[in-house]
Amino acid sequence: MDQLNNYLYISAILFSLGTFAVMTRRNGIAVLMGVELILNAANLNFVAFSRFGGMNMDGHIFSLFVIVLAAAEAAVALAIVINIYNNLHTINVDDAAMMKE
Amino acid sequence: MFIDYSLFILFLPLLAFVIQIFFGKKLPRQGDWVSILAIMTSLVLAIIMFFSMISSYDPNFKEEASFTWFDMGEFKIRLGFLVDNLTIIMLLVVTLISTCTHLFSTEYLKGDIRYSRYFAYLGLFTFSMNGIVLANNLISMYMFWELVGVSSYLLIGHWFEKDSAADASKKAFLTNRVGDIGFFIGIMLIYNAIGSFAFGDIFNGVASEMITGTTLTLAGVGLFMGAMGKSSQFPLHIWLPDAMEGPTPVSALMHAATMVAAGVYLSVRIFPILTPDALLVVAYVGGFTALFAASIAITQRDIKKVLAYSTVSQLGYMILAVGTGVYTAAFFHLLTHAMFKANLFYGSGSVIHSMHHALHKKHDHDTDPQDMMNMGGFRTKMPITHWSMLLSTLAIAGVPLFSGFLSKDAILAGTLSFAQHHPQHFLLPIFGFGAALITAFYMFRMMFLTFYGKPQMPELIDDIHESPKIMTGPLVLLGGLSFFIWYTLPYFNFMSSHGWFTDLVIPRDSSVPGNPSAEYISQGAHHAHHLAMYLSIAVASVGILLSWIVYIKRSLSADAWSKRLGFLYHWSQGKYYFDENYSKYLYQPTLRLAKKIAWIDWELYDKYFINGFGKVTNLASKVTGKFDYEAIDQILVDGTAKIANLLGRLLRTVQTGKLQNYVLYVTCGLIILMIIQTF
Numbered sequence: 001m002d003q004l005n006n007y008l009y010i011s012a013i014l015f016s017l018g019t020f021a022v023m024t025r026r027n028g029i030a031v032l033m034g035v036e037l038i039l040n041a042a043n044l045n046f047v048a049f050s051r052f053g054g055m056n057m058d059g060h061i062f063s064l065f066v067i068v069l070a071a072a073e074a075a076v077a078l079a080i081v082i083n084i085y086n087n088l089h090t091i092n093v094d095d096a097a098m099m100k101e
Numbered sequence: 102m103f104i105d106y107s108l109f110i111l112f113l114p115l116l117a118f119v120i121q122i123f124f125g126k127k128l129p130r131q132g133d134w135v136s137i138l139a140i141m142t143s144l145v146l147a148i149i150m151f152f153s154m155i156s157s158y159d160p161n162f163k164e165e166a167s168f169t170w171f172d173m174g175e176f177k178i179r180l181g182f183l184v185d186n187l188t189i190i191m192l193l194v195v196t197l198i199s200t201c202t203h204l205f206s207t208e209y210l211k212g213d214i215r216y217s218r219y220f221a222y223l224g225l226f227t228f229s230m231n232g233i234v235l236a237n238n239l240i241s242m243y244m245f246w247e248l249v250g251v252s253s254y255l256l257i258g259h260w261f262e263k264d265s266a267a268d269a270s271k272k273a274f275l276t277n278r279v280g281d282i283g284f285f286i287g288i289m290l291i292y293n294a295i296g297s298f299a300f301g302d303i304f305n306g307v308a309s310e311m312i313t314g315t316t317l318t319l320a321g322v323g324l325f326m327g328a329m330g331k332s333s334q335f336p337l338h339i340w341l342p343d344a345m346e347g348p349t350p351v352s353a354l355m356h357a358a359t360m361v362a363a364g365v366y367l368s369v370r371i372f373p374i375l376t377p378d379a380l381l382v383v384a385y386v387g388g389f390t391a392l393f394a395a396s397i398a399i400t401q402r403d404i405k406k407v408l409a410y411s412t413v414s415q416l417g418y419m420i421l422a423v424g425t426g427v428y429t430a431a432f433f434h435l436l437t438h439a440m441f442k443a444n445l446f447y448g449s450g451s452v453i454h455s456m457h458h459a460l461h462k463k464h465d466h467d468t469d470p471q472d473m474m475n476m477g478g479f480r481t482k483m484p485i486t487h488w489s490m491l492l493s494t495l496a497i498a499g500v501p502l503f504s505g506f507l508s509k510d511a512i513l514a515g516t517l518s519f520a521q522h523h524p525q526h527f528l529l530p531i532f533g534f535g536a537a538l539i540t541a542f543y544m545f546r547m548m549f550l551t552f553y554g555k556p557q558m559p560e561l562i563d564d565i566h567e568s569p570k571i572m573t574g575p576l577v578l579l580g581g582l583s584f585f586i587w588y589t590l591p592y593f594n595f596m597s598s599h600g601w602f603t604d605l606v607i608p609r610d611s612s613v614p615g616n617p618s619a620e621y622i623s624q625g626a627h628h629a630h631h632l633a634m635y636l637s638i639a640v641a642s643v644g645i646l647l648s649w650i651v652y653i654k655r656s657l658s659a660d661a662w663s664k665r666l667g668f669l670y671h672w673s674q675g676k677y678y679f680d681e682n683y684s685k686y687l688y689q690p691t692l693r694l695a696k697k698i699a700w701i702d703w704e705l706y707d708k709y710f711i712n713g714f715g716k717v718t719n720l721a722s723k724v725t726g727k728f729d730y731e732a733i734d735q736i737l738v739d740g741t742a743k744i745a746n747l748l749g750r751l752l753r754t755v756q757t758g759k760l761q762n763y764v765l766y767v768t769c770g771l772i773i774l775m776i777i778q779t780f
Binding site: 019022023024031093094097099 | 758759760761764765768
């Protein structure tokens with residue numbers, strides 16, 4: 001298990017699942033969850049490369065930043081979802097298309 | 102040090118002008134104190150310069166500074182300032198008379214609607230006059246020359262609501278332009294030959310015969326034409342009497358003491374380059390003007406017109422002196438004349454002011470306050486004005502003990518000696534002495550009619566009062582300066598002009614090869630001095646006596662004589678009908694010619710050439726218009742738009758607005774890129 005590739009496989013799987021969720025789910029919350037998966041896949045890569053690539057603490061610091069950013073992003077995105085719900089009484093992202101016309 | 106001082110003297114009035122023209126109305130007292138402060142500072146500086154000139158007592162003193170105005174390779178123009186004794190004396194005269202005028206005007210123009218603007222223009226005038234005085238080259242002198250013309254135009258037309266004032270200002274400006282064309286031609290001739298505008302270079306160039314003969318004569322006469330215009334010499338004398346439409350203090354400053362003397366100043370400056378022929382032209386123009394203007398002054402009824410023609414006549418004297426070679430005498434007469442003639446104008450201003458108020462009180466708006474036939478008996482009512490004017494009248498008449506005697510005597514001596522050397526020019530002294538006789542006569546006529554005898558309008562006499570102190574101040578000062586002593590210090594000699602002036606302003610040799618030397622001329626004048634003196638005293642006393650007989654004793658009736666000499670009287674009264682003849686033979690034909698040319702311009706050129714050209718252009722524009730619409734608009738421009746429209750429709754289908762679709766495209770794109778990378 002102490003191999004770089006193993007981490008990369010898991011990270012790739014996570015990324016693919018996240019992308020799939022973002023592309024296919026209609027539920028706003030689920031889309032956000034997909035984004036979280038993508039971010040965490042990236043985090044895993046950072047840490048893995050940090051460990052095996054001899055980059056000392058750089059990867060760790062970066063992943064900490066990403067976590068903070070993800071938290072901020074989640075806060076803003078959830079606020080948007082709540083506003084969409086308040087206005088449209090749904091959280092289906094396809095229905096939030098008022099600006100299309 | 103002198104250059105610095107003179108720059109302050111030059112630019113302070115300009116500063117006052119700028120302040121007055123922009124902020125004058127908003128300042129307390131309409132800002133007259135700004136102008137007065139500026140001019141008084143200039144006066145103090147001029148006095149300091151004058152006294153340091155006296156204390157160094159160096160006739161050859163000269164300070165010059167110049168800078169490059171513009172530089173275009175070979176063509177370079179340098180401007181500069183020149184301070185010598187002539188300049189210092191002239192600066193003092195200008196600032197002194199200007200200060201007096203500023204003070205006098207605060208009372209004379211009280212309540213005027215354009216009070217602040219008037220003071221602004223006075224500042225502009227003082228600036229430009231000092232500029233002429235300080236110039237060391239012809240080109241900057243020409244510029245200031247024109248500026249002086251402009252300020253004269255503005256000040257004569259101060260009351261432009263009156264048609265006569267507006268016309269007079271235009272007449273003054275245009276008549277001056279005629280002279281200035283000659284001035285400009287003269288400058289160009291000289292520049293063409295010598296390649297410099299500076300006086301020093303020009304004198305050297307003339308001395309080394311870079312310009313000779315007819316060309317030099319023409320150049321000299323051209324420059325002198327400028328002087329003829331500005332100094333109102335025959336036949337360009339017509340503007341000065343009309344210029345009396347301006348406020349009286351302005352007449353005193355510009356049309357008596359300083360601006361009209363600019364022509365004389367120019368003649369004095371360029372004296373070294375005048376050839377014998379040019380000098381003869383100068384002498385005859387000056388001499389004839391002196392006699393001719395004096396003969397008009399005899400019959401004028403308007404007090405200011407008398408003084409105006411007297412000014413023309415006295416300027417003729419100065420020009421005559423330049424022509425006969427005694428040009429320092431011309432400058433001496435300029436100095437003394439500036440003092441007593443400015444004073445006479447202030448005196449007439451004081452009289453007119455008081456007449457105006459008296460008439461105003463009587464609600465009489467039809468009587469002319471300047472007509473001497475309405476005056477008489479003012480002597481006891483206006484004692485200061487009377488005494489001051491009397492002193493100046495004695496000076497201008499050439500009575501011993503007064504300044505005019507000395508300077509006039511110097512001129513007449515020069516003229517007499519010139520005629521002794523050249524007997525064929527016997528007319529010149531006749532002009533000179535004749536004018537002296539007539540001057541004495543008409544000046545005392547003016548005094549007698551105004552201040553002596555019985556009041557012509559007795560109902561007014563009770564309301565005639567002496568003018569306020571601010572007006573009598575300049576009168577007292579300048580009246581005092583009519584005495585000889587100020588000009589002959591440190592010597593006490595009322596019979597000859599020997600004094601600081603003759604020591605400090607010495608004549609120089611002409612640069613033109615072959616002209617008589619200054620030594621020769623002054624020797625001649627010295628020999629003629631005694632004869633000239635006795636003759637001039639004789640003619641002055643005859644003139645005064647005659648005036649006394651006619652206007653005080655009344656044993657000779659002026660009316661009867663005027664009837665007996667019918668046509669002469671009418672000629673003189675009508676100013677020899679110069680205005681009418683100019684109008685008939687000069688202006689009207691010019692106007693007719695202009696109308697003909699205008700007809701050609703309109704009927705032929707405009708209608709056929711311009712309109713035809715317009716039609717052709719119209720046709721061409723229609724053709725190109727069609728091409729533009731049909732070809733470019735329809736096919737090229739609209740075609741591009743259609744293509745864009747089609748593309749837009751096609752690409753629109755991709756833009757679903759669904760975020761997840763976009764993510765799908767991105768992912769697909771990414772996968773495609775990765776596949777391409779792999780192979």
